[in-house]
Amino acid sequence: MTVTVYVPRDSAALSMGADEVVDAIVKEAAARKQTVQLVRNGSRGMLWLEPLVEVQTDTGRVAYGPVTAADVPALFDAGFLNGGDHSLAHGPTEQIPYFAKQQRFTMCRVGVTDPLDLAAYEAHGGLEGLRKALAMAPAAIVEEVVASGLRGRGGAGFPAGIKWRTVLGAQADQKYVACNADEGDSGTFSDRMLMEGDPYCLLEGMAIAGLAVGATQGYVYLRSEYPDAQLMLSTAIARARAAGWLGDDVLGSGKAFDVHLRMGAGSYVCGEETAMLESLEGKRGVVRAKPPLPALVGLFGKPTVVNNVMTLAAVPRILADGGAAYAALGVGRSKGTLPFQLAGNLKHGGLVELPFGATLRTLLFEFGGGSASGRPLRAVQVGGPLGSYLPESQWDTPLDYEAFAAVGGLVGHGGIVAFDDTVDMRAQARYAMEFCAVESCGKCTPCRIGSTRGVEVIDKMRGKERDRQEALLRDLCTTLKDASLCAMGGLTPLPVLSALDHFAEDFAAD
Amino acid sequence: MPSDAPSAHAGALDPAQSAAVSAAIERLRDLPGALLPILHAVQAELGFVPPAAHEPIAAALNLSRADVHGVVTFYHDFRSAPPGEHVLKVCRAEACQAMGCAQLERHVEQRTGVAKLHGTTADGKLTVEPVYCLGNCALSPSVQLDGRVFGRVTPARLDALLAAAQRGAKGGRS
Numbered sequence: 001m002t003v004t005v006y007v008p009r010d011s012a013a014l015s016m017g018a019d020e021v022v023d024a025i026v027k028e029a030a031a032r033k034q035t036v037q038l039v040r041n042g043s044r045g046m047l048w049l050e051p052l053v054e055v056q057t058d059t060g061r062v063a064y065g066p067v068t069a070a071d072v073p074a075l076f077d078a079g080f081l082n083g084g085d086h087s088l089a090h091g092p093t094e095q096i097p098y099f100a101k102q103q104r105f106t107m108c109r110v111g112v113t114d115p116l117d118l119a120a121y122e123a124h125g126g127l128e129g130l131r132k133a134l135a136m137a138p139a140a141i142v143e144e145v146v147a148s149g150l151r152g153r154g155g156a157g158f159p160a161g162i163k164w165r166t167v168l169g170a171q172a173d174q175k176y177v178a179c180n181a182d183e184g185d186s187g188t189f190s191d192r193m194l195m196e197g198d199p200y201c202l203l204e205g206m207a208i209a210g211l212a213v214g215a216t217q218g219y220v221y222l223r224s225e226y227p228d229a230q231l232m233l234s235t236a237i238a239r240a241r242a243a244g245w246l247g248d249d250v251l252g253s254g255k256a257f258d259v260h261l262r263m264g265a266g267s268y269v270c271g272e273e274t275a276m277l278e279s280l281e282g283k284r285g286v287v288r289a290k291p292p293l294p295a296l297v298g299l300f301g302k303p304t305v306v307n308n309v310m311t312l313a314a315v316p317r318i319l320a321d322g323g324a325a326y327a328a329l330g331v332g333r334s335k336g337t338l339p340f341q342l343a344g345n346l347k348h349g350g351l352v353e354l355p356f357g358a359t360l361r362t363l364l365f366e367f368g369g370g371s372a373s374g375r376p377l378r379a380v381q382v383g384g385p386l387g388s389y390l391p392e393s394q395w396d397t398p399l400d401y402e403a404f405a406a407v408g409g410l411v412g413h414g415g416i417v418a419f420d421d422t423v424d425m426r427a428q429a430r431y432a433m434e435f436c437a438v439e440s441c442g443k444c445t446p447c448r449i450g451s452t453r454g455v456e457v458i459d460k461m462r463g464k465e466r467d468r469q470e471a472l473l474r475d476l477c478t479t480l481k482d483a484s485l486c487a488m489g490g491l492t493p494l495p496v497l498s499a500l501d502h503f504a505e506d507f508a509a510d
Numbered sequence: 511m512p513s514d515a516p517s518a519h520a521g522a523l524d525p526a527q528s529a530a531v532s533a534a535i536e537r538l539r540d541l542p543g544a545l546l547p548i549l550h551a552v553q554a555e556l557g558f559v560p561p562a563a564h565e566p567i568a569a570a571l572n573l574s575r576a577d578v579h580g581v582v583t584f585y586h587d588f589r590s591a592p593p594g595e596h597v598l599k600v601c602r603a604e605a606c607q608a609m610g611c612a613q614l615e616r617h618v619e620q621r622t623g624v625a626k627l628h629g630t631t632a633d634g635k636l637t638v639e640p641v642y643c644l645g646n647c648a649l650s651p652s653v654q655l656d657g658r659v660f661g662r663v664t665p666a667r668l669d670a671l672l673a674a675a676q677r678g679a680k681g682g683r684s
């Protein structure tokens with residue numbers, strides 16, 4: 001009897017030896033004359049358990065992890081191919097509380113299917129949204145997305161449907177859909193997991209966006225730090241074209257939409273949408289002044305939808321289930337779900353998709369399991385390198401765009417990076433300035449020069465100079481905030497000042 | 511902030527380099543926004559973008575040599591000198607900081623003699639570069655060695671990875 005065994009090909013699983021585990025399983029099965037069929041799925045998102053090996057049994061998939069190649073003989077001895085018990089066994093995968101308590105909407109297929117298997121994609125609900133969209137008028141597609149309340153997941157949280165409406169209304173001989181897959185924020189990996197674990201979902205979302213606004217060409221701008229995602233996505237594009245899902249005649253509709261993959265080259269600021277467009281055009285990633293909006297004058301000067309991977313990947317199911325179903329999830333003006341990413345010093349780091357409104361504390365402790373080091377958690381940075389550091393007094397803030405803005409923070413792309421009590425918040429503030437100096441596009445003086453000054457001022461904030469330098473630092477932050485063209489310079493004060501305001505003891509004179 | 515220094519005086523391309531550059535240009539020049547794809551292709555083939563390649567690339571794309579130079583120097587990925595046999599990128603972003611990447615950085619510096627995570631060892635075997643997030647932040651600290659990501663990297667694990675890489679021949683993707 002052939003047993004199906006799943007070992008993720010997600011790069012987080014690979015980083016912990018998933019390929020070696022596969023080799024060991026193949027070797028051990030051959031030696032024991034057992035036949036296994038290996039499926040390389042995406043990751044379930046329980047990253048501390050990677051490589052998470054799943055075995056298909058009569059009662060569903062059961063999980064073992066974290067498995068190393070050295071564990072494999074013992075797993076065979078324990079009869080894991082029949083779901084046998086072992087110290088690494090976790091029972092049915094979908095009953096593991098971390099997974100069971102989530103609401104998987106955008107990430108519904110990630111970890112479940114073979115990411116490149118076209119038939120599996122369709123069997124698990126893929127293409128339903130695109131088929132519906134093909135039968136709708138462009139304006140009706142746009143209004144469905146407006147009704148869903150979906151907001152941009154790349155950082156700024158702008159309503160996706162409203163952006164699409166602008167592009168639909170623009171007159172042009174060519175329009176584009178540009179997917180922002182630059183995912184530069186530390187602590188984030190949901191775009192990567194989706195592209196590696198369910199790449200057709202992104203392509204379907206882009207095709208629907210194309211139909212909605214009248215664009216026939218799509219570009220994905222992928223960061224070069226993601227070679228595994230590059231391979232998955234380029235293979236998925238080729239297969240989707242060959243299957244007629246992309247190309248001149250999408251699903252036999254007579255309508256055209258194609259997708260091209262372009263690689264970034266190691267620049268954080270190229271995640272800013274206009275810098276990304278410059279980069280796609282083959283130029284330095286220097287931020288453009290707005291207006292004109294990219295929706296009107298975007299890629300190669302044409303009207304362009306720019307959306308994050310998570311934004312576009314939410315669209316197929318929004319079309320399939322209807323905008324109202326999505327809008328029923330979440331709180332206030334933060335509709336739907338967000339795949340949160342738990343990172344840094346947490347015992348159970350991984351991806352947790354939940355409707356907006358859960359508190360940070362729930363994510364840190366109920367899901368994250370507290371610190372990995374066993375020491376008390378002290379500071380949490382939410383929303384990437386331009387996000388605030390939150391002290392414990394703010395951990396009961398519900399994760400929604402407005403509630404976070406109210407405490408001076410940002411949800412951003414949903415990255416949550418936890419630090420234990422060994423963190424030196426002066427060093428974190430200094431790093432925020434240093435990062436701004438390294439990544440500034442150079443267009444505005446405060447960002448280009450002020451960030452380097454910021455590093456120096458923080459270094460000098462000691463002894464008798466301390467208070468005078470603090471005043472200088474605050475001044476500098478005000479200048480950055482008010483005189484920067486984009487959020488790189490404009491938001492760098494958030495991590496710096498939140499560190500200073502909430503963790504002043506780390507900025508003592510001596 | 512990327513530097514705007516004028517390019518070092520460019521030597522001539524050797525025949526193999528010249529062939530790689532021409533092949534990349536011919537294959538990719540008709541793409542919209544072809545410059546980055548061409549630079550990536552050249553670096554994938556040669557490990558770096560020789561300054562002498564700026565001129566033929568500029569000519570093919572109807573750009574000035576300064577345009578190409580400006581793009582090459584803007585992006586952290588593009589190298590203007592050949593890398594070592596293996597390339598190690600060490601993540602220094604926040605999630606890795608939270609799990610002690612500073613110690614890992616110091617270990618790399620001590621072991622390789624490469625200061626500030628930027629440079630190539632004297633024997634030409636290893637190039638070290640900083641990187642700002644590899645998307646492996648739940649399994650930090652992370653490094654990328656010859657294009658492959660590794661998570662939960664302790665100094666001891668790093669030594670083992672480097673030793674294994676040196677035993678194997680040439681590195682893979684970088």
Ligand SMILES: Cc1cc2nc3c(=O)[nH]c(=O)nc-3n(C[C@H](O)[C@H](O)[C@H](O)COP(=O)(O)O)c2cc1C
Pocket residue numbers: 151152153154155156157158160180181182183184185268269270271272273274306307308309311312486487488
């Ligand atoms: C410095 C900087 C970096 C950014 N990086 C990213 C990124 O990596 N990915 C992303 O989707 N958006 C990023 N953004 C936000 C984009 O500018 C833009 O808002 C987004 O791509 C729009 O798509 P959305 O509406 O779907 O979020 C960044 C913004 C700034 C200022």
Ligand code: SF4
Pocket residue numbers: 269287439440441442443444445447448484485486487488489490
């Ligand atoms: S704030 Fe910084 S990154 Fe943004 S446009 Fe100005 S110089 Fe460029």
Ligand code: FES
Pocket residue numbers: 186187188601602603604605606607642643644645646647650651652
């Ligand atoms: S911060 Fe190091 S991998 Fe993301």
